[in-house]
Amino acid sequence: MSSKVTIHEVARLSGVSIKTVSRVLNREPNVKNDTRVRVQEAVAALNYRPNISARSLAGSKAYLIGVFFDNPSPAYVTDVQLGAIARCREEGYHLIVEPLDSTGDVAAQVEPMLHTLRMDGVILTPPVCDNAAVLDVLEAEGVPYVRLSPDQDLGRSASVRMDDVRAAYEMTAHLISLGHTDIGFIKGHPEHGASHLRYEGYAAAMKEHGHAVREDHVEQGWFSFRSGFEAAERLLDRPDRPTAIFASNDDMALGVMAVANRLRLEVPQTLSVAGFDDTPGAKVVWPQLTTVRQPIQAMAAAAADLLLGGATQAEGDGAPPSRLLDFELVVRESTGPIG
Amino acid sequence: MSSKVTIHEVARLSGVSIKTVSRVLNREPNVKNDTRVRVQEAVAALNYRPNISARSLAGSKAYLIGVFFDNPSPAYVTDVQLGAIARCREEGYHLIVEPLDSTGDVAAQVEPMLHTLRMDGVILTPPVCDNAAVLDVLEAEGVPYVRLSPDQDLGRSASVRMDDVRAAYEMTAHLISLGHTDIGFIKGHPEHGASHLRYEGYAAAMKEHGHAVREDHVEQGWFSFRSGFEAAERLLDRPDRPTAIFASNDDMALGVMAVANRLRLEVPQTLSVAGFDDTPGAKVVWPQLTTVRQPIQAMAAAAADLLLGGATQAEGDGAPPSRLLDFELVVRESTGPIG
C-alpha cells in the first residue's frame, strides 16, 4: 500500500511550494538547479508519481494516446501497440485501445470515447483510418490524430506510410534477377489502397525489365487465404503457368503454397512464391516465405512521435506532416532460380 | 467542438442539483423515478458524457481496466482485448494495454503504471500471470486482478481457465473414434502449465480406450513451428510411424503438416494431424487443421466481469473465485479415418 503520496508531501520534504514541485515534474524552465535537484531527491525518496487524473483535470494533457482499430490482423494490431507504447512510455503516456465494430456505426462508437476520456491523440490503423465519418468526429472534437498507411485523402491529416510501390517493385526485381520472366501476380482487395500500389510496383518492374505483364497471369484476390488459393488454382493448373507468383500479401501467398503442394510443384525449384507483409504465418510454412517486411512497430512509433511532438497540424507549406518509412525485403526459401 | 458540457449544465437544464445528476449517472438509489427520467433526458439532449478524469479524481473508481501482457501470440492478445472490452464498454470502462518486456524486470515496470494510473483492475495473461513478483506488486498496491489460464499458485487469486485436460482427452478420443490407435503426441513447452495438462488428457484418453502410450511416439516440443517440425521428422521418418499426430498447439501442428508435405504423406488419408488453440494459422493451411478452440474472448470477458463485479476476493469458503469455461472441438479436414 505505498499509495497516496501526493505532491504536497514532496513539497514539504523538499521545502518548496507544490507549484515548484510541479515545475520540476514538468521540466518547466525557471527553476534554480539547486532547487530542482532537491525536489528530484524528494520525489525519489517518497517514490512519488503524479496522479494522472488530477493532472489531466487541471491541465490540458490527459497522458493518454488512443489506438483505434477495426479489424486488421492481430499481428498488425499488436505490433502497432508495441511500437506506440515504446515511444509513449518515454513521456509517461499510456495507451488506450479501442477496438471498433466495423459492422456498426463506427463514428457513433468513437464519439463517446473521445468525450469521456480526453485523449491527447489517436492513432488510426487501416481500415478505420479511411473512414471519413471517424475523421470528422475526431476533428470536431479537436483531437489530434495520425493515420497509419491511409489510402484516401492523403493530405487530410498527418500520416505514416511505407512505400508500397517501391517494395513491390523490388520484390518483382528480385524475382526477375533469379531468372523469372513469367511472373504471376495476385492482386489484393480492391478497396485497400495498398492493393493498387503494389500492383503498380509489380507492373513497373516488369515493364522496366522488358517483360510483358500478361493479363492472364494477373488474378484478382481479396487478401484472404482462400482467395489466394483459388487464384493460384487458376494460375497454376495449366500448361503455360508462370514460374513465379507474387501475391499481394502473405495470406494469399500461403494459399499459393497450398495449391503448389497439392499439385506437387516443388517450391522453389518449380515455382517461386513471394508474399507481402511478413506476417507470422510466413515463417510457419515450409519452405518459409520470401516477403516484404513492413516496419509496423517503427511506423506506430513514428505516429506516436508526431502526436507527442504536437506535430500533427499542417505546417507552413500547407501539407500536414507525413513520414515515409523504409521496408525490408525478406528473402527466405520460397523463391529461387528456375530449375 | 461539442466539448465541455459539464454536469452543471445538465443540472441546470433538468432543474436539479449536480449531486442528483451524479446519482442518476451512477445508478444510485433514492432518486424519484420522475427526476431520474428528467435528468436522463437532459443528458441526452446535451449529449453529456461525464469526464473520466474528474470522476476518478473525486471518486474511487478510475474506469480503467489494465491488460498486461508479455509475449504470447498476437492473436491471443487481440482476442483478450476484444473480449475484455466487450464487457467493459457496458459499464463505461476503458482498456489500457501495457505490454511488458519480459526480458527485463517486469515487476519494476508494473509498479509505476499502477502508481500513476490507479486502475480498477488488471487482467493478467500468461505468462505474466505466473510471475510472482508482479502479483506481489499488484497486491501491495491493492489493485484487484484476475489471471487468465494461470499455471501456478491457482488458489492465490481469481482466475479464469479452460479445461485443458478434458479438451486434450476429447481430441484424442476423436482420433481414436476415427480408428487410430497409434497416435503420436508432441508436448508443449515444459514451463507452460498447459503442456502438462494437455499431455495428461491425451494419456488418459489413450489408457481409457485401451491403447498404450508409446514413449517413442511422444516427443518434446516448445510450442514453436520449428520444434513441431523437428519432432514430426523424428516421428514420421521411420517405418512404424503413427497414423495420427496430436500436437499440443497449432504452430507445432503446422510443423507436422509441413513435414507430411515434404514426405509426401497425404493428410488426412495417410496421416491425421490435430492441433490445439485454433489460431488463425489453422485455417491458413491446406487441409485446414482440426484443433481445439479456446474461448479466449469469453474468458477475457469473464475476467472483466469478475473485476467489474468486484468479485476478485476470496469468498466465505476461502477460495478466490475461479471460472472454468467450455472449449470447443473444431473438426476440420486434417483428421480423418485411416485409409
Next chain:
DNA sequence: GCTCGCCTTGACAAGGCTGTCATGCCTTTA
C-alpha cells in the same frame, strides 16, 4: 544609489466530479 527587468518562487483558484452530511418532507408507529 536607484530604477528596470529578469529570474525564481509561492498563493490561490480552477478543473468536473463524488463523498459526506444536513435538510425538508412524507410516511409509519406509538
Next chain:
DNA sequence: TAAAGGCATGACAGCCTTGTCAAGGCGAGC
C-alpha cells in the same frame, strides 16, 4: 397527535494537479 424513521435532495468540501498572477530577490544600467 407526537415522535421516529425513511426517502429525496442539496450544499459544500475535497480529490490532486496545473495555470495565473503577484511578489520578492538580484544584477545591470544609468
